[in-house]
Amino acid sequence: MAKEFICIVCPRGCHVSVDDLGKITGNQCKRGETYVINEMTNPKRVLTTTVKTIFPEVPRASVKTKEAIPKGLIYQAMALINQVVIEKEMHIGEVIIPNILNTGVDVVLTKEIRRKEER
Amino acid sequence: MIVDVIVIGGGASGLAAAISVKKRNKQVLLIERENELGGILNQCIHNGFGLEVFKEEYTGPEYAYKFIEEFNDLKIDYLLNTTVIKLVKNGDEFVVTISSTAQGLKEIKAKAVIISSGCYERTRGQIAMPGERPRGVITAGSAQRYLNINGYMVGKKAFILGSGDIGLIMARRMHLEGAEVLGVAEIMPYSNGLNRNIVQCLNDFDIPLYLSHTVTNVESDDSKRLKAITIQQVDERFNPISGTEKRFEVDTLLLSIGLIPDITLLDDLSVEVDQKTKSSKINQAYETSVPGLFICGNSLQVHDLVDNVSKESSRAGNCTADFLENKFKPRKKINIIPGKNILYVAPQYLDFGWDFTDLIISFRSSKKLEKAIAKVYQGDNLVYQKRRTFVVPAEMETISFPYQELNDSQDIRVELEEL
Ligand SMILES: Cc1cc2nc3c(=O)[nH]c(=O)nc-3n(C[C@H](O)[C@H](O)[C@H](O)COP(=O)(O)OP(=O)(O)OC[C@H]3O[C@@H](n4cnc5c(N)ncnc54)[C@H](O)[C@@H]3O)c2cc1C
Ligand code: SF4
Numbered sequence: 001m002a003k004e005f006i007c008i009v010c011p012r013g014c015h016v017s018v019d020d021l022g023k024i025t026g027n028q029c030k031r032g033e034t035y036v037i038n039e040m041t042n043p044k045r046v047l048t049t050t051v052k053t054i055f056p057e058v059p060r061a062s063v064k065t066k067e068a069i070p071k072g073l074i075y076q077a078m079a080l081i082n083q084v085v086i087e088k089e090m091h092i093g094e095v096i097i098p099n100i101l102n103t104g105v106d107v108v109l110t111k112e113i114r115r116k117e118e119r
Numbered sequence: 120m121i122v123d124v125i126v127i128g129g130g131a132s133g134l135a136a137a138i139s140v141k142k143r144n145k146q147v148l149l150i151e152r153e154n155e156l157g158g159i160l161n162q163c164i165h166n167g168f169g170l171e172v173f174k175e176e177y178t179g180p181e182y183a184y185k186f187i188e189e190f191n192d193l194k195i196d197y198l199l200n201t202t203v204i205k206l207v208k209n210g211d212e213f214v215v216t217i218s219s220t221a222q223g224l225k226e227i228k229a230k231a232v233i234i235s236s237g238c239y240e241r242t243r244g245q246i247a248m249p250g251e252r253p254r255g256v257i258t259a260g261s262a263q264r265y266l267n268i269n270g271y272m273v274g275k276k277a278f279i280l281g282s283g284d285i286g287l288i289m290a291r292r293m294h295l296e297g298a299e300v301l302g303v304a305e306i307m308p309y310s311n312g313l314n315r316n317i318v319q320c321l322n323d324f325d326i327p328l329y330l331s332h333t334v335t336n337v338e339s340d341d342s343k344r345l346k347a348i349t350i351q352q353v354d355e356r357f358n359p360i361s362g363t364e365k366r367f368e369v370d371t372l373l374l375s376i377g378l379i380p381d382i383t384l385l386d387d388l389s390v391e392v393d394q395k396t397k398s399s400k401i402n403q404a405y406e407t408s409v410p411g412l413f414i415c416g417n418s419l420q421v422h423d424l425v426d427n428v429s430k431e432s433s434r435a436g437n438c439t440a441d442f443l444e445n446k447f448k449p450r451k452k453i454n455i456i457p458g459k460n461i462l463y464v465a466p467q468y469l470d471f472g473w474d475f476t477d478l479i480i481s482f483r484s485s486k487k488l489e490k491a492i493a494k495v496y497q498g499d500n501l502v503y504q505k506r507r508t509f510v511v512p513a514e515m516e517t518i519s520f521p522y523q524e525l526n527d528s529q530d531i532r533v534e535l536e537e538l
Contacts (some may be wrong), residue, residue, distance in 0.1 A: 006314045010170045013314030015509065045319060048165045048178055049295065050267055057154070060270040062164035062180050071323065078295050092184055110164065111180040 005039055007032040044068035047077055047109070051096060053086040055115055061086055062110045063096055069103045076101055089114050122148050124439055125215050125229040127203050128382065130158020131425050132235035132416020132432040134186040139436030140233075141193045145443055148227065148388060149195060150217060152202040156190070157183030157244045158237055160425065162260075162267045165288050167315070171426035182425060188287050205231065206384045208409060231411040231439050232382060234399075235432060238417040240285075241377040248280075252339030255345030259285040259375040263292070272296055274371025279303040280350055282310040282317075284423065286375025288421075291320035300324075301367045304332040304350045306357060309487055311377075313423060321435060334372070335359050336403050345370055377422045388412065395463035396420050402470040403478055405435035406442070410449075413439050420465050422515055428483075434479070441473070451527040458496070458534035460485050462512060471527045478522040482533055484510045492537040493518055498529040510535060 007014045009031045016026040016036050024033050038044060046068045050060040069077060077100055084096055091114045097107040126137045129151030130312060142216040155161065160168070163179030170176055173185065190197075198217070204413055205216035206225075240258040242245035255274060265271045275298050279286045293302045303321065305341045308331050321328050329350060336349035337422045352363035381400035382390075390399040390407045398419050399407040405415050414437035415428075422428045441447060450472035456465045462485040469478060480495070495503040495518070503520040510516060518533075525531065 003404060006318045008315035008318050010167075010176070010315075013318075013509075015314075027432065027510055046166050046176075047295075049292075050164060050270065052270065060268060062178060062267065064164075064166060074295070109179040111161075112184065 003040075005036050006101055007035050009035045014043065043071045045074060045079075046070050047074055049078060049081055051081060051084040051086055053054050053113060055086075055113070057115060058113060060114050061090075064110050065100065065103075065105050066108050067105045069105050073101050073103065077107075082105060121212060121230060122146050123229065123443055124148070124198070124199035124231045124233060124235045124237060125150065126215065127206075128158065128235040128237055128416070128418070129153075129156040129197065129199075130235065130237050130416065131160055131183065131186065131416070131428045132181070133158070133233070134190050135232045135429040135432035136235055136413075136415055136436035136439070137195050137197075138186065138189055138193060139433040140440055141436065143193050143440035145440050147195050148229075149190075149197040149298060150197050150201050150203055150215075151197065154200050156187050156197070156199070159260075160185045162264045163288075164267050165292075167296060168425050171424065172429055179425075185217070186429070189379070190211075203236075204383060205387065207387050207498050208412070211411070211412065223396050231413065231442055233432075233439055234382070234412070234414040235416045236381045236382050236384060236418045238378040240374070241379060246376055248334055248337065250335075250348075251339045252525040253337065253339030253345040254344050255339075256337065256372045256374065259283070259289045259373040262371075262373050263289055266292060266296065272298060273373075274298060274369070276301065276369045277371040277373060278350075278367050278369045278482050279373045281305060281374060281377070282305065282307075282312050282330075283375040283377065284312040284316050284327060285351060286373055287312045287316040287320040289373055290326050291324060294324050294326065300326050300373075301369060302327040302329055302350075303330045304334060306331065306333040306353060309511070313513060329365075332363075333357070333359070333421075335364070337372070345372060348372055362411065371381060378417065378419045380421065382414075382418060393465075393467055396455070396465060400467040401465060402468040402473065403475060404438035404447070404470070405442070405466070406438065406470075406472045411442060413442075420463070420515070427517065433483075438473070441478050443460050446474065453527060454530040455480060455531045455532055457482065458532040460488065460491070460535035460537065461533055464533050469522070469525070476521060477519045478525070479517060479519045480533060481515055483515055483516045485512060486534060487511045488537050491535045492538065494534045494536055495520070496532045496534065497525055502531075506538075507535070 005016045048064045123145040126149040158182040160179035168182035174311045201219040220243040259458045338347045341344040351359040417434040454471040462483040
């Protein structure tokens with residue numbers, strides 16, 4: 001039986017199908033093929049969330065896993081990330097948790113943490 | 120003193136517009152009412168931004184930062200914590216009234232103005248929702264802001280009305296932060312959000328999506344807090360079908376029922392409004408019916424992809440610079456009309472006084488089409504066509520073609536032909 005997927009690699013959201021012989025159709029680019037193969041073997045997702053800071057003007061800072069991590073680890077990763085508190089000014093891209101859950105993937109800041117300038 | 124261009128709003132749109140005006144060596148002042156630049160992107164901490172512009176996938180704040188860096192490098196003037204409260208035109212000059220706690224009220228004059236004030240969310244008052252009016256019913260975007268910027272979760276058990284992207288993204292976000300998200304109801308037989316959001320926000324976490332369903336009752340407890348909601352399936356004419364009631368005990372109902380361009384600032388100017396886009400009509404240079412007044416981003420048309428906002432706004436900025444250089448002599452204009460299977464088009468006018476090579480038209484389809492051809496006619500003449508697959512109302516489409524062949528005597532019509 002053919003399997004249907006919606007590729008989530010980019011917002012285009014192609015409908016991709018895989019037939020019994022493993023032939024992949026419907027993807028508008030090569031990344032769709034890779035996505036479907038991963039989805040059938042080891043589905044992964046990028047996790048985006050926030051961490052606390054000590055600055056009242058910026059109480060939360062957004063973070064992400066730099067690469068996708070296995071879907072099954074998302075809840076554990078959330079629990080770890082929720083323990084972090086940022087205590088100094090930091091730059092976008094700086095590592096908050098290296099190699100989270102031994103995935104080889106770092107959790108990084110997606111926002112500049114700076115006290116608000118007066119303007 | 121009079122500045123060349125005032126840009127109102129410092130989101131993705133205002134940043135891109137200001138950058139392109141500045142690159143043309145014009146003087147720009149950008150005005151933003153929040154305490155930072157970036158607009159709505161600051162609360163959109165999920166990824167999925169920038170694939171078209173940067174060929175890489177960023178989160179909202181990262182995408183904003185790319186533009187903020189360039190904006191700062193160009194040393195563009197801006198004001199934060201400052202709201203534009205009035206905009207009028209006196210002769211050839213715009214008078215912009217700003218208000219801030221630091222400076223109070225002040226007037227600034229400009230030769231041209233770019234509106235990039237974004238959009239606002241439809242609220243309960245704009246749809247007829249029966250039942251009580253307790254606390255706990257809020258728009259998905261406000262909940263997103265509370266959670267991602269302030270770190271405050273609006274509730275523990277939530278249901279979501281409307282399958283727009285913000286609602287889908289908030290379903291996942293609240294679920295991951297430990298809330299129970301019981302489902303999403305959508306009155307249409309299809310989702311209004313991007314496919315990828317259905318997959319990674321709902322399916323991934325087994326959050327049910329009830330298509331052709333709407334909320335038909337809202338109950339509150341003694342302290343006027345939301346206690347429960349009831350959803351019901353609807354027929355083709357959106358009437359609730361009795362016997363299909365499902366009741367959910369929740370403390371939060373998020374509304375993700377649509378975005379409307381914010382054009383409150385245009386109230387004192389006589390711009391022509393398009394009933395479909397709910398914004399000003401424009402010509403191909405993003406100029407409203409008031410000369411020198413330009414509009415782009417979500418205040419022009421609600422976008423689903425920020426990449427399109429940036430591209431559109433940077434074109435609008437360039438056109439504003441053209442205007443200042445008098446590269447425009449008003450001439451004859453013709454209408455661009457939405458035809459079969461088209462919900463709206465922008466621009467609504469083609470003005471032959473602007474010198475362009477390509478005509479770029481954005482549109483949305485009025486229904487889902489698996490395979491279609493976008494066709495542009497002038498009279499009976501087919502002037503452009505392009506095949507499209509999976510055309511849905513939730514995704515804005517853009518076509519672009521050279522317009523030398525067009526004449527100034529007949530209107531243009533855009534159609535989507537189903538294959
Ligand atoms: C929840 C959500 C999720 C999204 N997800 C994606 C996605 O995954 N991928 C993607 O590509 N796109 C996504 N988008 C779309 C895209 O991010 C937006 O369309 C884009 O950022 C809008 O930019 P804008 O500048 O037009 O509006 P905004 O960012 O809203 O900016 C308008 C600015 O104007 C300011 N302003 C308004 N009125 C005044 C005034 N009177 N005086 C001073 N300042 C004023 C506001 O404070 C605001 O900062 C999403 C949008 C939303 C809402
Ligand atoms: S197949 Fe390519 S174009 Fe289609 S959704 Fe996936 S990444 Fe995007």
